[in-house]
Amino acid sequence: MITFTEVTKRYPGQKRPALSGVSTTIDDGEFVFLVGPSGSGKSTFLRLVLREARATSGKVVVDGRDVGRMSGWRIPKLRRGIGTVFQDFRLLPGKSVHENVAFALQVIGRPGREIRRVVPETLELVGLADKADRLPEELSGGEQQRAALDRAVVNRPRILLADEPTGNLDPTTSVGIMKLLDQINRDGTTILMATHDSTVVDQMRRRVVELSGGELVRDQAQGVYGYQ
Amino acid sequence: MRHALTEVLSGLRRNASMNLAVLVTMWVSLTLFGLGTLVTQQVDLIKGRWYDRIEITLFLCTPATQGENCTPGQATTDAQRADIRAALEANPEVAEVFYQSQEEVFDEFGETYADSPILAAMKAQDMQDLFRIKLVNPEEYQIVTAEAARMPGVQNVQDLRQFLDPLFDWLNWGRWLAVGASGLLLLAAALQIGNSIRMAAHARRREIGIMRLVGASNTYIMLPFLLESLLVALAGAALACATLAGIQQFAIVEKAKPALQGFTWIGWEHVGIAMVWLVAVAIALSMIPTLIATRRFLKV
Secondary structure: OOEEEEEOOOOOOOOOOOOEEEEEEHHHHHHEEEEOOOOOHHHHHHHHHOOOOOOOEEEEOOEEEEEEHHOHHHHHHHHHEEEEEOOOOOOOOOOHHHHHHHHHHHHHOOHHHHHHEEEEEEEEEEEEEEHHHOOOOHHHHHHHHHHHHHHHHHHOOOOEEEEEEOOOOOOHHHHHHHHHHHHHOOOOOEEEOOOOHHHHHHHHEEEEEEEEEEEEEEEEEOOOOOOO | OOOHHHHHHHHHHHOOHHHHHHHHHHHHHHHHHHHHHHHHHHHHHHHHOOOOOOOEEEEEEEOOOOOOOOOOOOOOOOOHHHHHHHHHOOOOOOOEEEEEHHHHHHHHHHHHHOOOOHHHHHHHHOOOOEEEEEEHHHHHHHHHHHHHHHOEEEEEEEEHHHHHHHHHHHHHHHHHOOOOOOHHHHHHHHHHHHHHHHHHHHHHHHHHHHHHHHHHHHHHHHHHHHHHHHHHHHHHHHHHHHHHHHHHHHHHHHHHEEEEOOOOOOOOOHHHHHHHHHHHHHHHHHHHHHHHHHHHOOOO
């Protein structure tokens, strides 16, 4: 599903590469935690999968396609198969929860009747059916993240990238989000989650890929945050 | 498409004052551009089909004309006509010789002055046979003029450039002034459009960011901006077209034509051509700055 082969990424003007010779494979349906200190390369890893950046050397293959060599006009299609959630939720402030989720379908040209059918269903799944008309500022952090998650998965992507999704949430709320992510993973979506949240990683006991200084230093099935 | 149209309307409202500034600039600059096009067409009409092809015109005698080389009451004879042609063709300063009979001259007159009341008063017999001459070196016209003026059967020798060049100089000066001013204003309009779109895209950067993340195509992302600037440009073009039509009706049809009937004035078909050009310029001027301004937000 996602394969990194000797991937190095150097940003202009920086001495140390953000990623250095990273090689790993993430299979269909896996749930992988990407851990490491700030600046270890976690966000860069996710950006390369999404083709928001290109590797300086090495190969990144997503769903059988070498994303580094992909022409610009093919990238929107790649991204329709990948959902993303962020620490800061990134909901559109002037739009309600329903509109935020529907937006993701509108801009890729889905017909109105499909949007009207699918959005309420997915809002129900994430527990926001009764808050569909609320604006983001009227929601709690957890509710905002649920809305963001709904927007990320409403199009049924095969991959979900989560960049510190519980970073702005309290522990109880974080548990709720992780349950949702687990459910999404059980439904078949591959999840790659970058996180500093050791509690979440230790509780879920999934595969852990650790980065440090841009290098892959640990790849452990049913791992925990720190070394055991 | 509905989403794009909604975004266009909201963008027009959000950037109303900037769009109004662009509209006014486009209106003025396109009007000047259109005027430059009309002046060009007017100059071409005045020149007619001969001005650029020849330098000197020889008018031959008719029973009604008088001249040193004309026999009163008689037209130029065939023999005289043949001698004139032979002399001209033998002259090394003459590059080409064209002959037109009275009937041919009258037919051309009828085409040029189709709308003028003068035509009704003229007949073919009122015209003169002509020899039109193209010179090897236009500067050496005096040699040919002097020789032709002495030939039997030649009533008059005319160098049109003497009379019309000062007028054309004035018209060309006016044309370049209009085109130059319109060029500067069109550049200002293009920069305004670019700025306006850049500001609009910056204001919508969160939405654009989400659209790129979820896989919206670049065309879909750019479409509202392209439509917004196109609408404003076309509105400016519409106002410019209306202004040109007003100038044609009130300045040319109602004032200039009745006052100067000897002239061939531009008609509505010429105004139509100018309108087509200025709409094309408006479209190009809205598309290009928009594509450049939105490029930064669409880089993958």
